[in-house]
Amino acid sequence: MNTAAAFADFRTYPLISALTAVQTLADRVQVTWADGRISPFHYQWLRDNCPCPLCVYTVTREQVLEIVDVGQDLIPSQVHIDADGCLYVDWQEGHISRFDPGWLRAHAYDEESRAERRASKPKASLWRSDLQLPVFEYSELMTDTGALRQWLLAVRDIGLTQVRGVPTEPGSLKLIAQRISFIRESNFGVLFNVQSKADADSNAYTAFNLPLHSDLPTRELQPGLQFLHCLVNDAEGGESIFVDGFAIAQALREEDPESFQALCEIPVEFRNKDRHSDYRCLAPIIALDALGQVAEIRMANFLRGPFDASVDDMPRLYRAYRRFIEMTREARFRLMQRLNPGELWCFDNRRTLHARNAFDPATGARHFQGCYVDRDELLSRILVLQR
CATH class of the missing domain: 3.60.130.10 (Clavaminate synthase-like)
Known part of the structure; x- marks a missing residue:
């Protein structure tokens, strides 16, 4: 998917599950995925990770935004899933953020997603004297x-x-x-x-x-x-x-x-x-x-x-x-x-x-x-x- 989120990294993120619903709460949004998982994203976190060219330099893929340069009480005026399946956030300050669902799922921090990432990390294969030497x-x-x-x-x-x-x-x-x-x-x-x-x-x-x-x-x-x-x-x-x-x-x-x-x-x-x-x-x-x-x-x-x-x-x-x-x-x-x-x-x-x-x-x-x-x-x- 070619969205603004592509600027966040040199890697690509496969679409594991599509976004199906989004709900706004006092300090966060809560999204529902097609597989039934629910992931909260705090407004501070979303604004901090905005991947647009104003927040991330498109050449180096490195962040230029510092979170202290935006208000602490961040509130969106509008949040929805757009026609491309991205999470669209229109902030009251006038900034717009769009998040690719593949990237968003890869960085979700609900407990199930975090446990999934920990389980997928490379693990040392312990060996003893009977090692089949590579x-x-x-x-x-x-x-x-x-x-x-x-x-x-x-x-x-x-x-x-x-x-x-x-x-x-x-x-x-x-x-x-x-x-x-x-x-x-x-x-x-x-x-x-x-x-x-x-x-x-x-x-x-x-x-x-x-x-x-x-x-x-x-x-x-x-x-x-x-x-x-x-x-x-x-x-x-x-x-x-x-x-x-x-x-x-x-x-x-x-x-x-x-x-x-x-x-x-x-x-x-x-x-x-x-x-x-x-x-x-x-x-x-x-x-x-x-x-x-x-x-x-x-x-x-x-x-x-x-x-x-x-x-x-x-x-x-x-x-x-x-x-x-x-x-x-x-x-x-x-x-x-x-x-x-x-x-x-x-x-x-x-x-x-x-x-x-x-x-x-x-x-x-x-x-x-x-x-x-x-x-x-x-x-x-x-x-x-x-x-």
Whole structure:
């Protein structure tokens, strides 16, 4: 439907149900849909969301109206459903608003509509050691937007994917990461080389085993996605290990709710320091979103500072911390696989904890390259591809 409401967004909104009746009340209108649902819309909300070219700039689709610039006691002089099926509101101030029924239904805030939207939001698919790893081909991801969309949905919902057939020339990783968006630079560079070296500024650049962790928990915002691309892997050992941090958090919530609560409430400081930088962040190990769902895991024992909690909280924190790490070591959660040249991991760094077994550099070369892309870029790319 081509109405003024089209200016409100770059997306289109299908007509789920037509408007059949509208009733004006003291501070709102109440509309009835063809499927029987009833949705109230306050006058303040309708005026605030007027999609006309005077209220929304048609080029950027961004609002120019600020609600404080219209009267607080908004009253329409006329409200009806017009010939196009739109909600037509003629305000006493002389302004006219028309609302596309598809857009209006998509943003209705009666309880049934809100519950419907919450139910339709993407949900994390929790996994354990028996995960059927999603595997994708590099050539398809570089040329086929359908394959690209499926890959990004797997990264979003499962949090761990593998790509095969990637060129093994140094720097090749940049091309596939940029199929999502720009790369996030850190103090380790745009692309970082994971190799054993004598002057290492991180345990990642040694041959040691690395326990399960998220990268850069020392930052206020941990990188969203991490890529690890294998160029050479002739050394013995060095297998990759992954666990779904969300699955562990959910199991902890069910099996030991007191420990879960402690890790959500008591902040822990993580530190990343070398000769030229010193990053520190104080935050809980488990972060919840606005709806109370697990949104982030922040963990790297080798980057953790001494606990700074109250005398009463210290035993509670140690009990919860020990239990969380114990769970990451349980076979039911762990997936282990060796990465071969031309393969890469792409995973949600704020969800999927990763580890590496020790390797023997005397038995052969081992060279990985890595980079980061923020989670926001992944979600934005998916939405654009879906439109």
